[in-house]
Amino acid sequence: MTLYLSRGFHVAYSRKIYLINPKFQIRFSLYVCIIVFLTSIIYPFSIYELMNTIITHFSLKNPEIASHYSSKRDALILFLILLHSGFTCLTFFICVFFSHKIAGPLYKLQKHLKLIREGANPGKLFFRKGDYFQELADDVNETFEHLEDSYKNDLVYLSEVTSYINNLSLVVPDDKRVVLNEISSRLSLMQERFTKN
DSSP: OOOOBOOSSSSOOOTTOOBSSHHHHHHHHHHHHHHHHHHHTHHHHHHHHHHHHHHHHHHHHOHHHHHHHHHHHHHHHHHHHHHHHHHHHHHHHHHHHHHHHHHHHHHHHHHHHHHHHTTOOOOSOOOOTTOSOHHHHHHHHHHHHHHHHHHHHHHHHHHHHHHHHHHHHTTSOHHHHHHHHHHHHHHHHHHHHHHOO
């Protein structure tokens, strides 16, 4: 399995990029590997102690058998260490793969929010099939739809208030008209912000 490192800005969002958030993914994978390593190291030690007991038992009665078991013990322990190391490495890569399904959606959400902050309209948020947190994309989309509806309602109300103030400024004294024109101007700026996108 080949790992590709994403810088996060210029690399296309693709399934081949497994290290989307390297800091999180590597730390997560290392924590899992440490737990797996510490819990499964019991077996080699148990086998080593069992073989030592057998060797000690035979060392007094038959040193030849004790020597035979001693060499077998060393070979078995070496094999278990190699097997254990391989299993830990495999666990690391599996954790990177599965954490990719967590980091991917979060990375896509960050990009989506950044585009919105920059004033772009990225449309609806979608995650890749098989990624975790599909319901998060639905929640984000529903939230932004709700905000858009609220903005539309506020925009309608601002238009009504602006019209009312403009009509009111026609009948008030000149010294009050300046204040109303200032309020109308500020309301127009607010409307522009709402309709900019």
